[in-house]
Amino acid sequence: MLGAIWQDSKLMSIMAGFFSAMAFALLGYAGLQWLIHRPLFELQKVELTGEVDRINLVSFRANVLPEVQGSFFSVNLSDVREQVEDQPWVRKAVIQRMWPNGLRIRIQSQKPLAYWGDNLLINTYGEVFSANPAEVGDNVLQATLNGPPGSELLVAKMYVNASKVLRKLGLQLKDVNLSDRYGWSFKTESGLNIELGREQENFTINQKLDRLVAIYPKIKEQLMQTVDSIDLRYPRGVAVKGERLAGANAKPVALKTSLN
Template sequence: MLGAIWNDDKLMSIIAGFFFALAMVLLGYACVQWVINRPVFELRRIELRGDVDRINLIGFQSQVVPQVRGSFFSANLQNIRRLVEAQPWVRKASIQRAWPNGLRIQIEEHSPLATWGESRLINTFGEVFSANLAEAGDERNLAELSGPVGSEAMVANMYVKASERLKTLGMWPERIELSDRYGWSMDTDTGLHIELGREQENFSIDQKMERLLKLYPRIEQEVMPKIVSIDLRYPRGVAIKGDRMAALKVNNAASVKLN
């Protein structure tokens, strides 16, 4: 049988052509490997761009750079992206090759909205992340948010909406909590505690907030100058606690107003 193959000129021409093509492929592969492994293409620089104000370069240098492997051609950009996004304050990163021996990393930092729980932060996208709280700026300007697992975006959205609404009353929600039963409560920077309770079919959280905006000024002016807490969980009324007596200053003299 082999003799028949050796003596078949057409078949032998095909076999010879196959081995020649295979040799060319292997030779080309060897040449490519030789070129891409030249020292000139070894990664020597990493350029950080974008939001880098809070990026700890010392930590980046010690935790990310030693794990970057390969050359300009062989570096695994997806692995490098995951390494970068694991760093504090990095929300997203995109990696590009920079000819002939570098990487260009575009970074989007977390923008802190508030604290979450006791030790973490939540960003403006409603995503919880871990970072040094001292690097977030003035902690006194960050509200405290908390809620069940999976409710982070919902609580962040509530904070943004409540901030805008309470602004009309000269207040700011410095604490918002969503309970395990999904009942809302908040404390303002003026010391007011607000109970909103759960979303109800005929009495939504938005309706409760609108009732607060409408009733609070009237209660403060006509009933109780110093309101400590207000409970808006009841469809037909509100419960308030506070002090009916308020001290006022008139022409540098102290007076007392009784209601």
């Protein structure tokens, strides 16, 4: 039977073509491997661009560069990106090959919005991250935010929105807290505690903030010399604690305002 195969010129031609192609493929692969491992393509340069103001270059060289392994062709860009994004103040990184022996790393840095809890920071995207607050700069982080796991973006948005509202009243937010039951409470730099409670179908958080804007000036002008706390959880009134103005009515305060 083997003899019949050797005598079959058409089959032998197909087999010869197959083995020739295999030989060329193996030679090509071997040549490619030889080429990509030449010293010319060994990584020698890493260019750092983008938002690098807060990047500690000493730490970057010590922690990132030793992990960059391979040549221009073989380096794993995903591994490099993960290593870069693990560094403080780096939010995102884009890694590109730079012919013939370099990498370009483009950095998007963290933009801190406030403190998150006791030890972390939160950025303008509502993402929590770890970094040294001393590197932020004076008067950048002015508030501390807290909330249950998964609420980071919600709390960050509330802080931004409520800060705009309270600035109309000459107040600056210091603390924003969302309880495990999703009740809101604020504290200002002046020490004023503001209770908003939970979002309600017929009495939303935005409506409560509108009520605060409407009544706070009246409270200061007509009733209270200093205001310690305002409780806005009640649909038909507010509870206020503080030092009354001389001659102000000593009866409990219940101010009603329209929600329209």
